Amino acid sequence: MTTAQGGCLCGELRYEVQKQPLRTTICHCKFCQRATGGAYLVEPVFESADFTVIRGKAKRYTHVSEGSGKEVHIHFCDNCGTKLFLELERFEGLVGVYGGTFDNPNWLQITPQTTKHIFLEMAQQGTIIPPHFNTFNRHAFENDGTPIDATVFEEPHIIGVGEAVSKLTKPQV
Numbered sequence: 001m002t003t004a005q006g007g008c009l010c011g012e013l014r015y016e017v018q019k020q021p022l023r024t025t026i027c028h029c030k031f032c033q034r035a036t037g038g039a040y041l042v043e044p045v046f047e048s049a050d051f052t053v054i055r056g057k058a059k060r061y062t063h064v065s066e067g068s069g070k071e072v073h074i075h076f077c078d079n080c081g082t083k084l085f086l087e088l089e090r091f092e093g094l095v096g097v098y099g100g101t102f103d104n105p106n107w108l109q110i111t112p113q114t115t116k117h118i119f120l121e122m123a124q125q126g127t128i129i130p131p132h133f134n135t136f137n138r139h140a141f142e143n144d145g146t147p148i149d150a151t152v153f154e155e156p157h158i159i160g161v162g163e164a165v166s167k168l169t170k171p172q173v
Helices: 030-036 161-169
Strands: 004-007 015-016 023-027 043-047 050-055 059-064 071-076 083-087 096-097 113-118
Touching: 030 043
Parallel strands: 023 113
Antiparallel strands: 004 015, 015 050, 023 043, 043 096, 059 071, 071 083, 083 096
16 A cells, blocks of 8 residues: 655644545646646545545635536645645545645656646646646536546647747737
């Protein structure tokens, strides 16, 4: 069995997972950009039974998703403010961890077989999407659970660069 631990900046909250995630989602939506303060969220997803808070008690903020209309429960440290994990009404029984909160974030096996990129239509310009990963302009599933066909790039794909380059190199008239 493979386990890993993580926690918040101040150390008051600690968690442990019992195995590699079911999947890892790299989400480029505006919510995840704002929630992380970065270009995207690396979110390994675990069954609830494989995730345990081993020290402290997280505070919870509930947000309603603009996309699905379902609740997203964000669990964070009340002392230092670090966001640690999410539970989504849309995906009951699962926990999404803020990947950067692992003691060793490189513990995650991020491969084309286990990872997908979602909400590319909202990705920040210049974001590089590696080849061979399943990607989606929005979510990977319709609100009713129907899967959406993925796009897979054969070479690294740079978000928005073609538009930016054409604007910058367009001759002035």
